[in-house]
Amino acid sequence: MLRVEKLSKSFGTVRAIADISVEFSQGAFTCIVGPSGCGKTTLLKCLSGLVPPSSGRVILDGVPVTKPPKKMALVFQDYSRSLFPWMTVRQNVAFPLRNKGLTADDAQRLVRESLEAVGLTEATDRYPWQLSGGMQQRTSIARAIAYQPEILLMDEPFASVDAQTRSDLEDLMLSIKARYGMTILFVTHDIDESVYLGDRIVVLGAPPTTVQEVLDVPLPGHRDQITTKADPRYLRLREHVYREIMRPRQDRNG
Numbered sequence: 001m002l003r004v005e006k007l008s009k010s011f012g013t014v015r016a017i018a019d020i021s022v023e024f025s026q027g028a029f030t031c032i033v034g035p036s037g038c039g040k041t042t043l044l045k046c047l048s049g050l051v052p053p054s055s056g057r058v059i060l061d062g063v064p065v066t067k068p069p070k071k072m073a074l075v076f077q078d079y080s081r082s083l084f085p086w087m088t089v090r091q092n093v094a095f096p097l098r099n100k101g102l103t104a105d106d107a108q109r110l111v112r113e114s115l116e117a118v119g120l121t122e123a124t125d126r127y128p129w130q131l132s133g134g135m136q137q138r139t140s141i142a143r144a145i146a147y148q149p150e151i152l153l154m155d156e157p158f159a160s161v162d163a164q165t166r167s168d169l170e171d172l173m174l175s176i177k178a179r180y181g182m183t184i185l186f187v188t189h190d191i192d193e194s195v196y197l198g199d200r201i202v203v204l205g206a207p208p209t210t211v212q213e214v215l216d217v218p219l220p221g222h223r224d225q226i227t228t229k230a231d232p233r234y235l236r237l238r239e240h241v242y243r244e245i246m247r248p249r250q251d252r253n254g
């Protein structure tokens with residue numbers, strides 16, 4: 001169980017996060033949305049132990065997070081900088097497994113299975129620069145899955161790909177969630193994406209940031225781009241989140 005308690009974060013005089021307390025349920029796909037600059041990336045960095053909070057804390061399974069926990073993996077927006085250009089797809093995916101104490105056979109099996117899960121079996125011997133943007137991001141996702149994290153943190157992972165690739169990658173995430181059942185925290189500025197993917201949505205307010213609302217997504221587990229996005233429950237929730245994010249601050253406070 002991952003929990004944030006009264007977390008605040010300032011950078012010098014910039015008060016990015018005022019006070020966030022939230023719990024992330026095990027096995028759930030939680031999307032974190034909010035206006036630009038509200039501290040989504042900062043929250044993810046604090047959650048992953050990359051950046052210390054100014055006050056408050058992050059608790060993972062009862063223990064405060066002070067450095068990147070072994071049970072977490074991260075996928076960033078900028079896939080072009082997160083893959084090693086001198087390594088093939090297979091080598092990139094195998095890289096984090098070196099220190100896991102696995103046998104060579106087990107490591108190879110995990111790499112093979114994760115590449116198959118993201119549909120990259122045909123590209124295993126290619127280098128990142130020989131791949132499209134979507135394929136590079138699939139490689140990053142395969143690398144995270146092969147590592148078998150209990151918690152997967154994703155920071156706007158599809159923000160730099162075209163619309164069609166984005167839909168494909170969203171559906172890939174739904175299949176990964178169904179297949180692996182890991183806890184996923186997914187930061188996005190895209191409200192449609194948050195409703196389509198999430199079991200829950202954490203809506204952050206404008207800075208200095210607090211949690212504005214936590215919403216359960218009342219949609220079935222199985223989703224698809226056409227039927228789900230025409231579902232009245234999807235449309236209602238999408239509108240609700242839009243209104244929440246657009247609402248002026250003083251209006252929200254009272």
Ligand SMILES: Nc1ncnc2c1ncn2[C@@H]1O[C@H](COP(=O)(O)OP(=O)(O)OP(=O)(O)O)[C@@H](O)[C@H]1O
Nearest residue numbers: 011014016034035036037038039040041042043189
């Ligand atoms: N290392 C840093 N030094 C100084 N200020 C920072 C640093 N990192 C973030 N900030 C500031 O903290 C605030 C929150 O930034 P953050 O990147 O977390 O927001 P975000 O919600 O992820 O933004 P976006 O939606 O535009 O990606 C911003 O005002 C940003 O300028």
